[in-house]
Structures are given as structure tokens and as C-alpha cells.
Amino acid sequence: MGAKSTKMAEQPEPAKKLKPCCACPETKKARDTCIIENGEENCKSYIEAHKECMRKMGFNI
Incomplete structure (x- = not known):
């Protein structure tokens, strides 16, 4: 039974996981x-801002 309670404690993480396509829409x-x-080539600042937002949301970019 100890293994079941450990798995249950880990359950909430996948439920709140955000897909990369839905993160940082702005x-x-x-x-x-x-x-x-x-x-x-002319949008480096926008690209970097999006990458930083994705990192803050927990994605490895």
C-alpha cells in the first residue's frame, strides 16, 4: 500500500501540465x-522574450 500512496502524491503534476503550444500566447x-x-533575423528580441516566458513556465528551451 505504501507504493500506492506515493503514486497518488505524484498524480497532480500531470494534470496541471501545460502544453507548449498553449503557453505564453502574448x-x-x-x-x-x-x-x-x-x-x-529582425525579430531576435521577440524570439528571446518568448523563450524566456517559456522557460518561466517550466519548459526547457
Whole structure:
């Protein structure tokens, strides 16, 4: 029974896990718009801002 209670304690983590596609919608939209309008090479600050937001959300970028 001890193993079951340990597994139950770990259960909540997957339930709150956010998908990368849904994280940081504000910085993602700004980054994508900039890339479409100006090209990737001209949007380094938007790309870095999105990466930082993703890192803060727990993603390894």
C-alpha cells in the first residue's frame, strides 16, 4: 500500500501540465507577427522574450 500512496502524491503534476503550444500566447503572437512581417533575423528580441516566458513556465528551451 505504501507504493500506492506515493503514486497518488505524484498524480497532480500531470494534470496541471501545460502544453507548449498553449503557453505564453502574448509573446508567441508578437513573435510570430514580427517574423511574418519582418523576417526572423529582425525579430531576435521577440524570439528571446518568448523563450524566456517559456522557460518561466517550466519548459526547457
